[in-house]
Amino acid sequence: EAGVAQSPRYKIIEKRQSVAFWCNPISGHATLYWYQQILGQGPKLLIQFQNNGVVDDSQLPKDRFSAERLKGVDSTLKIQPAKLEDSAVYLCASSLEATYEQYFGPGTRLTVT
Amino acid sequence: AQTVTQSQPEMSVQEAETVTLSCTYDTSESDYYLFWYKQPPSRQMILVIRQEAYKQQNATENRFSVNFQKAAKSFSLKISDSQLGDAAMYFCAYLFYNQGGKLIFGQGTELSVKP
Numbered sequence: 767e768a769g770v771a772q773s774p775r776y777k778i779i780e781k782r783q784s785v786a787f788w789c790n791p792i793s794g795h796a797t798l799y800w801y802q803q804i805l806g807q808g809p810k811l812l813i814q815f816q817n818n819g820v821v822d823d824s825q826l827p828k829d830r831f832s833a834e835r836l837k838g839v840d841s842t843l844k845i846q847p848a849k850l851e852d853s854a855v856y857l858c859a860s861s862l863e864a865t866y867e868q869y870f871g872p873g874t875r876l877t878v879t
Numbered sequence: 880a881q882t883v884t885q886s887q888p889e890m891s892v893q894e895a896e897t898v899t900l901s902c903t904y905d906t907s908e909s910d911y912y913l914f915w916y917k918q919p920p921s922r923q924m925i926l927v928i929r930q931e932a933y934k935q936q937n938a939t940e941n942r943f944s945v946n947f948q949k950a951a952k953s954f955s956l957k958i959s960d961s962q963l964g965d966a967a968m969y970f971c972a973y974l975f976y977n978q979g980g981k982l983i984f985g986q987g988t989e990l991s992v993k994p
Contacts, residue, residue: 769923797980808883808970808984809924822981857924864980870916870924 768792770871772858778877784846787874791839791860797821798835799868800843801857809857815841816864848878881906883973885985892961893993899946900956900988902971912974913947914982915956919967927969930954958990966992 771790779785791798796817801809812831814822817838826833830849835841845852855875859868882905892898904913915927930938930947937945942962946955958965971985 799980799982806986808972808987809982810984811981814981859924861980866980867926867929868980868982869926872923 770858770860770869772856772871772874774874775872776875776877778879779848781850781878782847784844785848785876786842786844787856787858787876789841789843789858789871791841791858792869795860795862795869796838797861797864797866798841799859799861800833800841801859803855803857803873805854812843812856814864821864845876848876850878852876853878881908881973881975881983883971883983883985885971885988887988888986889989889991891991891993892958892965894961894963896961897957897959898961898990900958900969900971900990902954902956902985904952904954904971904973906952906973906975908975910976912976913945913954914972914974915943915945915954916970916972916984917965917967918970918987924970928956961992963992963994966990 798815800812803809812826813833815835818835833843855873857873858871861868911932913930917927918924928940942959944957968987970987973983
């Protein structure tokens with residue numbers, strides 16, 4: 767079974783630029799999560815989708831972050847404009863249903879200079 | 880609000896020895912899951928072990944076992960016969976049923992294994 771795919775793996779941008787990350791969950795997984803992991807900390811949930819609907823986006827900085835999951839499969843997370851404090855690893859995870867085991871992708875390491 | 884605390888930023892163990900990683904959590908709920916995840920350097924997070932709060936029996940997975948103390952809100956991970964491949968960051972995480980799968984992670988414990 768193929769795992770959760772993410773791209774790109776690494777991205778370096780200047781502050782105020784925009785960036786987008788892509789995630790392809792495990793086939794058949796209804797629930798998709800985006801987490802932000804700042805160096806030296808545990809991951810923090812940004813947004814959770816159930817199929818193509820948003821379940822929880824309470825910690826998503828909506829003035830600069832946006833996410834979508836069209837057709838309930840792939841998802842993109844966008845940052846516009848980026849700030850220095852957005853430097854982190856962005857992890858995508860998926861699960862069959864919420865409360866089931868979450869499978870994580872390799873992450874995208876973002877550096878904002 | 881639920882919180883998860885890992886008080887040991889770093890731990891070290893000799894190969895073949897046993898090590899215990901600590902985790903405490905704060906919740907007013909009675910039904911929840913607890914997890915230990917492993918994150919090797921530059922590699923993706925994988926699930927090590929899970930515990931349902933309603934189960935009194937401690938979970939075990941090969942060399943990994945937990946000591947779940949519900950009243951004390953404590954959830955420690957024991958790694959027996961440590962191997963070099965066990966070196967990684969370990970995260971304790973809490974999941975509350977009614978929050979739809981939202982995982983709350985601790986700060987992590989970096990485990991090094993000495994040959």
